[in-house]
Amino acid sequence: MASFAIEVTRLVFKTLSVFSPQTAGQLAFRLFSVTPGRKPKNPKEKALLTAAATVMARGKPVSLSFSGGWAMARHFEAEPGRVAAKRILLVHGWGSRIDYLATMIDGLVAGGADVIALDLPGHGASPGRTLTMPAAVRAIDAAWRHFGGFDVSVGHSFGGASLACAAGGLVCDVPSHAARRIVLIGAPSEMKWLFKDFGRYLRLSPKAQGALEGMVVRLSGRRIEEFDAAHVLGMLTVPTLVVHAQDDKEVSADHARRYAAAGPNVELQWANGFGHRRIVSAAPVIERINAFIHAQDRQAAA
Template sequence: MASFAIKVIRNALRGVAVFSPEAAGRLAFRLFSVTPGRKPKNAKERAALAAAAPVIAQGQPVTLSYAGGWVLARRFAAPRHAANAKRVLLVHGWGSSSDYLAAMIEGLVKGGAEVVTLDWPGHGGSPGRTLTMPAAVRAIDAAWRHFGNFDVSVGHSFGGGSLACAAGGIVCDVRSHVAKKLVLIGAPSEMTWLFKGFGKVLRLAPKTQDAFEGVVERLSGRRLDAFDAAQIVGMLAVPTLIVHAEDDKEVDAEHARRYAAAGPNVEMYWANGFGHRRIVSAAPVIDRINAFIHAEGQKAAA
């Protein structure tokens, strides 16, 4: 049964749509883009943030500007003994922050990488209360402009889809940024399903749904169906590791299968049992990503 708030929103959008489906669609997009609150929701999240604090404190904070705002990045230096360290761009998912990636940050650094993290707009240490995929792509562009090229891009959930879209040059006024390798963890393979699902929850009429999806084109210069990360990964032919759990309840495993079918450049690693959120802290996952990142160096050493 729908909550009282959802029922109120449905009625409000229905009333606006009587006079202007366009206005109702724009309002639906604003609601769609609002980010969750940043405070930990329970004792488990508070404990996770407390445990992450010593790791996050080791990062050098950097403010990155992009058209529309700024985001907080952190640079975690590679170990001194690491020769030819890989530079990794690591990004979190919707409703999360870099703090929740502390175990992966620590694991990748110990593995011999320099790690740069981003807090998306409306998340973590970055300002704002909204986030869109075009804004995420612009934040990624800001990271590339400031730090230079990245050897590997690693993204969880929304972050993974954003990295793929940034690599594909989907936002028409932002140049594409293609790392030498790509790692997508629990990531959606395209965005249409999310918009259709949101429209279904709010029971948007067809004209309002069209207007809702049309906002994407006004923001990015591309239609919604162009934000197909699996198709982009296949066209780029960059070595890509897909990490997903079949028990993921937020991003269905079918998205991982779409990636896996995109081309011979894609490797699939099933991290079953770790769901959607625990997957980024799981030791086997971090080990698998490290092996993927450093595969050439390990072959050369052998």
């Protein structure tokens, strides 16, 4: 049974939709874009943040500005002696922050990489209380401009989808940025399902739902259907590793299958048993990502 607050919210949208479906859709989009609070929700998250502090302290903070705002990143330099280190852009998921990727950061640096970990707007050390896909793509563009490009991009969940959309140039006023290799972890393959689910959750009328999805066009210049990350990767033919758990309860494994069907450049690696969140800290996952990132170097050495 829905809570009293949810029922009241649904009633408000139902009433507003009668008088102005456009206003209802715009208001729903604002609600859709609000990011979760940054404070740990439970003792487990608090412990993770505490444990990550040592790793975070090794990263150099970098401020990145873009049209409409700014975001924070941390630069974790490769271990001394790594003259040909891969430069990696690492992006977290919705409601997360780079601190929760500390184990992966450690593993990637140890594997021979320069890691730039980006806190998306409204998350971690970045300001704001909202996030949209266009804003995420603009933050990625800011990182790209500041560091002059990346050999590899690695993204978890919404961060993975954002990297794919950035690679495809899906925000009309932002140039496409495709790394030489892409890694997507537990990432959605398209965005329309999120809007449909949210609309059903609020019980929006068809016209209000249309106004909600129309906000995407206003912000990016493209329809929601065009934000299809699987289609982008198939068109780009960039070597891509998709890591997903079949027991992921937040992003269905069907999204991983859509990626795998996009083209021969996409390799699917199941990481069953690690769900949606533990997957980013799982040793076998980090080992597999390192192998993918450095595959060409090892083949050349052999």
